[in-house]
Amino acid sequence: MKTILETDQDFICNINAPCFQMLSPEEVELIRAAKTQVSFRKGDNLTKQGAFASYVLFVITGLAKQYIEGDSSKSLNLRIIKPGEFVGLSAVFTKNKFNYSSVAITDCQVYLIEKVSIANIVQQNGMFGFNIIKRYCEQNVNLFDTLRNMTYKQMNGRIADTLLYLDSLKNQTPEIFQLLSRKDIADFAGISTESAVKLLKSFEKDNLIALHEKDIQLIDYNTLNEISRKG
Amino acid sequence: MKTILETDQDFICNINAPCFQMLSPEEVELIRAAKTQVSFRKGDNLTKQGAFASYVLFVITGLAKQYIEGDSSKSLNLRIIKPGEFVGLSAVFTKNKFNYSSVAITDCQVYLIEKVSIANIVQQNGMFGFNIIKRYCEQNVNLFDTLRNMTYKQMNGRIADTLLYLDSLKNQTPEIFQLLSRKDIADFAGISTESAVKLLKSFEKDNLIALHEKDIQLIDYNTLNEISRKG
DNA sequence: TTTTAAATCAATAAATAAGTTGTTTTATTT
DNA sequence: AAATAAAACAACTTATTTATTGATTTAAAA
Numbered sequence: 001m002k003t004i005l006e007t008d009q010d011f012i013c014n015i016n017a018p019c020f021q022m023l024s025p026e027e028v029e030l031i032r033a034a035k036t037q038v039s040f041r042k043g044d045n046l047t048k049q050g051a052f053a054s055y056v057l058f059v060i061t062g063l064a065k066q067y068i069e070g071d072s073s074k075s076l077n078l079r080i081i082k083p084g085e086f087v088g089l090s091a092v093f094t095k096n097k098f099n100y101s102s103v104a105i106t107d108c109q110v111y112l113i114e115k116v117s118i119a120n121i122v123q124q125n126g127m128f129g130f131n132i133i134k135r136y137c138e139q140n141v142n143l144f145d146t147l148r149n150m151t152y153k154q155m156n157g158r159i160a161d162t163l164l165y166l167d168s169l170k171n172q173t174p175e176i177f178q179l180l181s182r183k184d185i186a187d188f189a190g191i192s193t194e195s196a197v198k199l200l201k202s203f204e205k206d207n208l209i210a211l212h213e214k215d216i217q218l219i220d221y222n223t224l225n226e227i228s229r230k231g
Numbered sequence: 232m233k234t235i236l237e238t239d240q241d242f243i244c245n246i247n248a249p250c251f252q253m254l255s256p257e258e259v260e261l262i263r264a265a266k267t268q269v270s271f272r273k274g275d276n277l278t279k280q281g282a283f284a285s286y287v288l289f290v291i292t293g294l295a296k297q298y299i300e301g302d303s304s305k306s307l308n309l310r311i312i313k314p315g316e317f318v319g320l321s322a323v324f325t326k327n328k329f330n331y332s333s334v335a336i337t338d339c340q341v342y343l344i345e346k347v348s349i350a351n352i353v354q355q356n357g358m359f360g361f362n363i364i365k366r367y368c369e370q371n372v373n374l375f376d377t378l379r380n381m382t383y384k385q386m387n388g389r390i391a392d393t394l395l396y397l398d399s400l401k402n403q404t405p406e407i408f409q410l411l412s413r414k415d416i417a418d419f420a421g422i423s424t425e426s427a428v429k430l431l432k433s434f435e436k437d438n439l440i441a442l443h444e445k446d447i448q449l450i451d452y453n454t455l456n457e458i459s460r461k462g
Numbered sequence: 463t464t465t466t467a468a469a470t471c472a473a474t475a476a477a478t479a480a481g482t483t484g485t486t487t488t489a490t491t492t
Numbered sequence: 493a494a495a496t497a498a499a500a501c502a503a504c505t506t507a508t509t510t511a512t513t514g515a516t517t518t519a520a521a522a
Contacts, residue, residue, distance in 0.1 A: 194498095195499075
């Protein structure tokens with residue numbers, strides 16, 4: 001039986017993510033010592049809203065869904081987490097609790113990295129910090145969009161927005177719609193499942209989209225964008 | 232609107248668990264400051280095998296299932312976690328990772344308590360420490376039983392053992408069997424789902440148990456105990 | 463080697479969950 | 493107060509998961 005030793009090179013290649021490429025060998029070593037790899041099965045929670053957060057998650061493979069939990073069984077989906085993305089960045093710098101839940105929608109390989117290490121490296125490596133901040137901002141922009149959606153738009157605009165968002169993931173993840181239920185889509189739009197079903201049918205009748213089993217193909221991007229903008 | 236302030240008394244009563252009753256007011260305050268309450272929905276993971284553990288969980292209400300994950304989708308169920316029980320105690324004293332997963336089988340209210348606080352209190356309050364150790368030992372005994380089961384017993388003995396264990400929870404949780412699938416039961420016994428189904432039917436024919444929908448009633452405890460002992 | 467134990471495979475039945483549709487109720491806006 | 497938007501409800505269909513059974517293969521023990 002061959003013993004497998006993970007070299008720095010392996011580690012970097014393994015995670016071939018731009019943000020890790022800019023680390024010095026010592027910094028890579030630091031991360032490597034502070035990280036552990038965990039297999040999440042489809043359906044497992046990566047983070048739980050309200051739980052203490054002592055680490056940041058970095059998704060290597062697989063997809064997850066980030067959401068905030070309300071009363072009883074209500075959820076609002078925020079985004080799809082893709083390989084190469086971090087989860088729980090805010091835990092590093094501010095709160096020591098996760099402020100959202102996330103769940104694997106396919107099996108996932110994930111690095112958990114202790115937050116002190118991330119914080120240390122950010123302090124000594126400007127480019128790494130820059131990258132982290134950039135990601136953090138992107139997530140924030142998305143969050144504001146969602147907030148605007150929820151506050152000002154009504155059903156049609158929200159579902160159009162959701163469809164455009166999910167469709168934008170199709171390059172990287174063509175099967176994205178197969179992984180989501182109507183309830184998931186409704187929870188992205190912040191509307192009831194029944195309303196989501198009805199709107200999808202109505203969009204189909206208006207030739208804005210085409211429904212094939214679970215897959216959804218966008219046809220009339222212009223109109224969808226307009227509906228999304230107008231609300 | 233009335234502001235609700237949680238007093239020490241509320242906190243203690245709320246968790247009416249023997250082990251917290253022996254704390255001094257200062258210690259209660261320490262725990263209270265270091266804890267957060269989280270609602271887990273049925274199906275949510277309380278702990279994930281391999282993830283960093285910075286806190287201990289204390290189940291207030293609801294039930295969960297503790298299990299170890301193997302390759303692909305194989306699991307071995309270890310125990311049912313009941314209200315008043317801790318999860319992740321080993322994280323406090325030794326490893327800084329959870330060595331098992333657990334998942335809510337009903338909605339759960341859980342306190343997460345930062346492990347440094349638990350460690351501090353154990354050091355200054357002997358009775359509390361004693362209690363924690365006792366719980367830890369109980370879990371360990373259970374673990375050895377499971378190991379013995381897996382190593383020496385065969386199907387009949389294992390499923391008899393599983394049935395006796397689950398039946399012992401019926402006082403506190405009469406609906407326990409309704410909450411478990413055949414796969415769950417099989418995963419407690421460490422056998423295939425199909426074998427579990429066949430054995431249950433065969434036990435029923437031999438008048439050892441009675442199957443009503445999902446519920447299982449033990450009839451012949453003597454024989455079941457014997458089967459469990461003999462293996 | 464033979465026997466036994468138990469997993470795996472395959473096919474089907476039963477139960478549960480997801481999706482769909484029309485109607486009614488409840489907010490919200492005008 | 494009337495009109496509109498969207499949730500909630502109810503009834504139903506379809507899909508998926510879970511449970512069951514018998515047959516076959518694999519592994520372990522005698």
